[in-house]
Amino acid sequence: DVKVTQSSRYLVKRTGEKVFLECVQDMDHENMFWYRQDPGLGLRLIYFSYDVKMKEKGDIPEGYSVSREKKERFSLILESASTNQTSMYLCASSLSSGPYEQYFGPGTRLTVT
Amino acid sequence: AQSVSQHNHHVILSEAASLELGCNYSYGGTVNLFWYVQYPGQHLQLLLKYFSGDPLVKGIKGFEAEFIKSKFSFNLRKPSVQWSDTAEYFCAVPRSDKIIFGKGTRLHILP
Secondary structure, three states: OOOEEEOOOEEEEOOOOOEEEEEEEOOOOOEEEEEEEEOOOEEEEEEEEEEOOEEEEOOOOOOEEEEEEEOOEEEEEEOOOOHHHOEEEEEEEEOOOOOOOOEEOOOEEEEEO | OOOEEEOOOEEEEEOOOOEEEOEEEOOOOOOOEEEEEEOOOOOOEEEEEEOOOOOEEEOHHHOEEEEEHHHOEEEEEEOOOOHHHOEEEEEEEEEOOEEEEOOOEEEEEEO
16 A cells, blocks of 8 residues: 655644655655645645656745655745644655556644744 | 536535535546545545546445536435545546646535
8 A cells, every 4th residue: 555654743833933844655656746735725736746856836836845855755845934824734646647646645734823 | 727626515414315526627638537535534535536438437435426528527426325424525637747626525424
């Protein structure tokens, strides 16, 4: 079974802090994704990576950056956290050259106070 | 560009009732479609998928969906729901290597 793990289930940070969310997958998938999930808005893509050191902006990249130094690991960075970034963050991975299903991690609920 | 829309944001049913959740997609060439489910406190997981072939697709836990090209629809159905089907359901369409998700339908099953 594909396993996608995220570093924290719950995280509380203060406004202005730099926040790192880590995601690791164990199935050698080329593609990795970061979404945020908000009630009534569904899943919105923040960033997408299709290879090591390669990234592409999603629908809502403002205020976020990403890093992919190794194939299995994809990090989401909030350079200066703000209260409107309080949300559930989901990581996913998939094979490339789709359409392949994506496999999701358990999510990180981030609260910025 | 392909997109999906889900008609119902919140559905409440009693156990044993029949379920149908609506999903419409916008046309964009070859059509592939997914339904994902997120049970309370659990990760998002694939319920079923349509890539080609038989338009009636069977998924896990007794769910099925029918692809109707003339109606641009891919509605999710279950003949008799259980309390354990309480979850949020997302219709989704692949776009290149990405997936576009609908806004989701929260389903509450009353025991």
